[in-house]
Amino acid sequence: TLTRDGNTTYFASERDGGFGGKDLYMSIKQSDGTWGDAENLGPAINTELDEDAPFFDSGSKTLYFSSQAHGSIGGYDVFKSNFKNDDWTPPESLGYPINSGADDIFFIFNSKQSRAYISSMRTDGIGNYDIYVINYVRPSKVILVTTFSNDLKPKDLKGIVIGSSKKDTINVSLNGKNDFIYNSEEKYKMAIPQYNDNVKVVFEFQTPESYGFFPFYQEVNYDMVVNWKGQLIGYKTTVYSAFFDIEKELKKNKNRVGNLKVEEEYSVFIKTLKPDGGKLQVYTHINYIDTTTVPLVMVNTTKNNTKTVEVLSRNPNAFKTILFDFSKSDLSVEAIADMDVVVNYLNEHKDLNMEIVGHTDSKGLNLFNSILSKKRATQIREYLILEGISGKRLKALGMGESQPVAPNENADGTDNPDGRKQNRRVEFVTIFAK
Numbered sequence: 001t002l003t004r005d006g007n008t009t010y011f012a013s014e015r016d017g018g019f020g021g022k023d024l025y026m027s028i029k030q031s032d033g034t035w036g037d038a039e040n041l042g043p044a045i046n047t048e049l050d051e052d053a054p055f056f057d058s059g060s061k062t063l064y065f066s067s068q069a070h071g072s073i074g075g076y077d078v079f080k081s082n083f084k085n086d087d088w089t090p091p092e093s094l095g096y097p098i099n100s101g102a103d104d105i106f107f108i109f110n111s112k113q114s115r116a117y118i119s120s121m122r123t124d125g126i127g128n129y130d131i132y133v134i135n136y137v138r139p140s141k142v143i144l145v146t147t148f149s150n151d152l153k154p155k156d157l158k159g160i161v162i163g164s165s166k167k168d169t170i171n172v173s174l175n176g177k178n179d180f181i182y183n184s185e186e187k188y189k190m191a192i193p194q195y196n197d198n199v200k201v202v203f204e205f206q207t208p209e210s211y212g213f214f215p216f217y218q219e220v221n222y223d224m225v226v227n228w229k230g231q232l233i234g235y236k237t238t239v240y241s242a243f244f245d246i247e248k249e250l251k252k253n254k255n256r257v258g259n260l261k262v263e264e265e266y267s268v269f270i271k272t273l274k275p276d277g278g279k280l281q282v283y284t285h286i287n288y289i290d291t292t293t294v295p296l297v298m299v300n301t302t303k304n305n306t307k308t309v310e311v312l313s314r315n316p317n318a319f320k321t322i323l324f325d326f327s328k329s330d331l332s333v334e335a336i337a338d339m340d341v342v343v344n345y346l347n348e349h350k351d352l353n354m355e356i357v358g359h360t361d362s363k364g365l366n367l368f369n370s371i372l373s374k375k376r377a378t379q380i381r382e383y384l385i386l387e388g389i390s391g392k393r394l395k396a397l398g399m400g401e402s403q404p405v406a407p408n409e410n411a412d413g414t415d416n417p418d419g420r421k422q423n424r425r426v427e428f429v430t431i432f433a434k
Helices: 246-251 263-271 332-348 366-386 418-425
Strands: 007-014 023-028 051-057 062-067 079-084 106-107 117-118 130-133 140-148 157-163 168-176 177-182 187-193 202-206 216-226 234-244 280-288 299-301 307-309 352-358 394-398 425-432
Touching: 023 051, 051 106, 062 106, 079 106, 117 299, 140 263, 157 177, 168 177, 187 234, 202 234, 202 280, 202 418, 216 263, 234 263, 246 332, 280 418, 332 352, 332 366, 352 366, 366 394, 366 425
Parallel strands: 140 216, 352 394
Antiparallel strands: 007 023, 051 062, 062 079, 106 117, 117 130, 140 177, 157 168, 157 187, 187 202, 216 234, 234 280, 299 307, 352 425
């Protein structure tokens, strides 16, 4: 093997004067281009058994070689030693799985140290000495950015990332770009605050085996959740973990947008992909706004003293939404308690009528869900009539699964029980009685 500058060579020889068997030697190129005398690397490297197949990494000044000694676990094993203070450090075994119970020899790696090759006689081979490739696992370099969608004002939020060993704790600033190092093939938890409060949302993700020198990309995205009328009902937090060479994939796109910043382009790109659980992991959490203290209606008075009442949205901004168990239309104890608020309000506002609008999640046939949603609304209408509210003021409607306020499925296509729970509901709309 030659050093990078080509001026020093390391080789194995069985010549006289060695320590026994094959020894490792070095020779330095002279000014006239010839090679100088061979110098034995000494007793730190050479033993009474055989040392062979030297490979020198000029960058780290590390000598890799195979030896039958130095505590080999079977035949030739690969060792490494550094040249420090004019001597070689005690050889260290590269260990399993590079070394095996058979001969392992002629170890060498590429210039990036991302891939190595070795010749070995291990039992799973085809013949005698087979050539094996070794992919080096490295810590994962990660770019993490935070984005705010739909005109949300950026906030200086703080989060934390904790590795499974709990020794790797990383503080996260969610107001810009972060550069991190994650361990290869490790489970992590990311705890980040929701947009509208300081309650932490915890996402779990796992880094893949990392061999390359390219950075991975993560994004924390804050977004608004609106109902069918475009009114705000909550905030969504999404974490995208793109554990692949995103720049390489973007180069394949002929319609690549050239006027965006790198992170902006990455952000657009990952939102066009489907999660695969490995290379692209997507996790979403929705925090619905508690609006039980919001005024029930807004009354405007015109110059001629005529009152008009704005129709409130079909969401908890009007009254607290009544939720139902899966495939059920029965009122729970909690729902009955919430209905008392509706009864009292209608008794206080005799000039208002009400639409009672039922909804379902996406499980089941459309026809079944349409009937079930109308049944839920009718159940509440009948309860209000029993409480003394005139049936003429009440109208029951069923929307089936057509107006979800939360995703019934996660981004990766798996079931979202929390989202479906929010969709199994009845909401109220108050209308000024003509």
